[in-house]
Amino acid sequence: MQWTLSENAQVLVLTGAGVSAESGVPTFRGMDGLWEGHAVQQVASPEGFYADPALVWRFYSLRREAGLKVKPNPGHEAIAALERQLGDRFLLATQNVDGLHQAAGSERVIPMHGELYKSRCEHCETPFYDESTYFEPPLPTCDDCGGKIRPHIVWFGEGLESSHLTRIDQFIRKAGKNLVFLAVGTSGVVYPAAGLVDVARRFGGKTWLVDLDPAREAYARYDHVIKGKSGEVLPKLFAI
Ligand code: BV8
Ligand code: ZN
Numbered sequence: 001m002q003w004t005l006s007e008n009a010q011v012l013v014l015t016g017a018g019v020s021a022e023s024g025v026p027t028f029r030g031m032d033g034l035w036e037g038h039a040v041q042q043v044a045s046p047e048g049f050y051a052d053p054a055l056v057w058r059f060y061s062l063r064r065e066a067g068l069k070v071k072p073n074p075g076h077e078a079i080a081a082l083e084r085q086l087g088d089r090f091l092l093a094t095q096n097v098d099g100l101h102q103a104a105g106s107e108r109v110i111p112m113h114g115e116l117y118k119s120r121c122e123h124c125e126t127p128f129y130d131e132s133t134y135f136e137p138p139l140p141t142c143d144d145c146g147g148k149i150r151p152h153i154v155w156f157g158e159g160l161e162s163s164h165l166t167r168i169d170q171f172i173r174k175a176g177k178n179l180v181f182l183a184v185g186t187s188g189v190v191y192p193a194a195g196l197v198d199v200a201r202r203f204g205g206k207t208w209l210v211d212l213d214p215a216r217e218a219y220a221r222y223d224h225v226i227k228g229k230s231g232e233v234l235p236k237l238f239a240i
Helices: 046-051 053-067 074-089 162-178 193-202 230-237
Strands: 010-015 090-094 109-111 114-121 149-153 179-184 206-211 224-227
Touching: 010 074, 010 162, 010 193, 046 053, 053 114, 053 149, 074 090, 074 230, 090 162, 109 162, 162 179, 162 193, 179 193, 193 206, 206 230
Parallel strands: 010 090, 010 179, 090 109, 179 206, 206 224
Antiparallel strands: 114 149
């Protein structure tokens, strides 16, 4: 299956954990929402961090460790190639924090849910690059104010960066009926990311989903649903 883009098509891609599955990064649905017997929402939430920062740092430290051993797959590469072809007619919003899109060469990327290899002080808030892992106490604290250092991740119950949401919203509005919205490897459960398809349709965009195991309601929400592995489907779809 190959898509043909009109010369004024504006493409917004939304990716979820599924695009990194073929790189060996476990998906959230794969964990069926549990990690070491904890609900993901519990370890990926401000309450979870204040209740047990050591547990939360173990959760992110394991993912940082594993993430350094994986590399982008043909799905990430196809998305980066599409961006090179379309330039400012392209935007990528990712829910993933693994950094694999950037490693594949994507530049027009909005990391909606934060970045695994960044940390920040709970008070000072300026994120900094951080590959460190924290499996044992003492947990990291801020040199300037003594506050707790936390992963630079948007947890459940936390707002997304307004500049990110504004940039996505403006792209959709400017594109109008020239918008092609493509969701890849996401179960469409977590909002506000999961609501982007509805916004795209409201502004007259065409909507596509590529997913290994599309949810039943996906067939009603998307104009086109392609069932398959993104690493195999995307290079063909983009004919790149
Ligand atoms: C917000 C960072 C408000 C963490 C993540 C009650 C209390 C509090 C909030 C809520 C609530 N009820 C609802 C909410 C809102 C909540 C929400 O939507 N909850 C859900 C569970 C109902 N949302 C939030 O809390 C958001 N914030 O609403 O704040 C607010 C507003 C203003 C001011 C203050 C507050 C924040 C959401 C962000 C949470 N952080 N990530 C981390 O990564 O550690 S979300 C996390 O889970 C991931 O980032 C990802 O986004 C999500 C999992 O979704 P997917 O990426 O889709 O992954 P999944 O495994 O589910 O699916 C994988 C798919 O791939 C599958 O479909 C599979 O078939 C497919 N697949 C597999 N292999 C392949 C493949 N496809 C193709 N090829 C393959 N090879
Ligand atoms: Zn500080």
